[in-house]
Amino acid sequence: MRLLIKNGRVIDPLNKIDETINILVSGGKIEKLAPNITDKADKTIDAKGLIVAPGFVDMHVHLREPGREDKETIASGTRAAARGGFTSVACMPNTEPAIDSPQIVRTVNAIIKKSALCNVFVVGAITAGRAGKKLTDLAGMKREGIVAVSDDGSSVEDSSLMLSALKACKKQSVLLIDHCEDKAMTDKGVINKSFVSTKMGLRCIPRESEYGTVKRDIDLAKKCDARIHIAHVSCKESVDIIRKAKKAGVKVTAETAPHYFSLTDECCVTYDTNTKVNPPLREPEDVEAIKKGLADGTIDAIATDHAPHTDSEKDVEFDFAPFGIIGLETALGLSVLELVDKKVLSWSGLIAKLSSNPAAILGIGRGSLKKGSPADIVIIDPAAKYIYKKESIESKSKNSPFIGWELKGRAVSVLVGGENVMKDGIIER
């Protein structure tokens, strides 16, 4: 099967391409990129007026399988991914049971093989049961194919255990994705500590609880010359700490989520539990700092922290609702609104944050349209404006604060390994 994508504006930041050229896909791989391709193709996609880019890579999603298939499954979560233009996702290990042993990695990979619509890379836990007490079998999980480890949802509180984890990751060449939160400081907190929490009378989460741990863990990584990736950066101090560390040569990378550059804690005032996320939505100056960090390269990637929860879990008191919102289907639309239209990032810059950068951090050999690369491609209508509606959500859960928003820019077609999983907005399976 040979597929020709013609007339599109091809943007491939890794290979510094931004021009109207044609792409020929064959055998699941990119065969040729050229202004005029006359080779015979079985199928042609006319991408006139559209952007053709390497498929997006979300390095931080919760697919809930195994254990909480009522919230999401690998099948439903990867449909949501395709809808959002993602061709690869990395799934976090806070499932039930946690993905903390080679056997469970193998089990999850079997489900992925059977039911995933796009590439799913497994992230293993740092500690057994994510309990922060005992390191997991890194080498064994690596053999089963994990791309990183994380205790996401919790920090490794014990500093000496964290240092051991970083050393072990260095030895095994496994990336450590760090959820930074000092739980002792956030005790029962549900919202950012600010005037808004004062007004609402809610227990709060001080910013120190995030950046204090960011600082500690960067220091530990520096000490043992290990790589570290900071998950879901939400506050300005974290951005500053990461920027300084990068300048000093520490091997640190970082991600933020679309809600941290689109919303502030002010939108919590109605006690809508779909504004309850961890780390919490912060203040206007944090949003500005996040945007600046994206623009100057301090923040490498945009990851959604897609966290599905059912309506019945969210339709409760603000204190009782679980943290988290879904994000796969709104990441592009919010990024165009907040980053491209507001001139924080160019289109090429945005695609780097959504594709080539996270792919490089995870080391998964994607995020590129170079000849011979897997044909993971997203075709984007950059000008499409649409209302994000609950009925249109592919994810099993509908917990989004963006329902009813007018978004701009959407994925119209998605190819995973050359297979057209979404075509003109219709998911093929």
Next chain:
Amino acid sequence: MKSAIERKTAWTKKDLLGLEYLSREEIEHILYTASSFKEVTTRQIKKVPALRGKTVVNLFYEPSTRTRTSFELAAKRLSADVINIATESSSVKKGETLIDTGRNIEALKIDIIVVRHDCSGAPNILARAVRSSVVNAGDGWHEHPTQALLDMFTLKEKLGRIEGLKVSIIGDIAHSRVARSNMWGLTKLGAKVTVCAPKMLIPDGIERLGVKATTDLDEAIRDADAINVLRMQFERDSAVAFPSKLEYFKEYGITTERLVKCKKEIVVMHPGPINRGIEMSSEVADGKNSVILEQVTNGIAVRMAVLYLVAHAKEGAA
């Protein structure tokens, strides 16, 4: 009686969730309506048929005797039927959720749900889920609007006005819904509000509510026309800042010696129940400046006004 209630501005809100959400005119509307109902409570026959055929549920997720009794009396004096439900809130699955409970109550054709809850914002969430009126009887650290309304009603009765008054709120501001509702209400009505507490109990950005914050009690009470002294909850949240009750009384307790240095006719309020010897001495609590029991009496009139207004707003609503 009737003419007093018929004002030019019609009441449009089906719920009373907090004073943050009301305009100055709406707050004045409630206080004005309450003054008519206060007259009813002094009659030989203390009952009017204003809510006959209506049903009020007191849905209390937190133990409360005085607020619940006050709401119950208010509803009964308006001839409404009253049901009391005392329960416990829970994050665990076994219990019915707040919204399910609300919808079940609504299915019983209840007109007004008076809710007390230990989670801030619970009345907001309930009000969105049901068509019945929701009246907040205190939620977490968020708001206790009828308490602030009765405090303002009492102040107005004693001093003739709210506009321009200097009112100091003293005690655990951070964890107090009474403080928050009073700050919203008093500032909207033009009072000059000072809050006074140990530093740990003054929350972030409080000045943005238009109040002054101080840790110095003498400064807070020196020129005050009225003080509202909050209950210190040493058994709960207040202990973080001031582990010792004795120490607190020494630094922040209202005593006769302190009042001597204040305006002679300073009004002393307390939402109750009082911790005698912790936030104020017995002498002050029972003294000539104290209006604590009048607050309790006024609470009924204010709650009658609130129940009456929300019930009728609903009738008029589309």
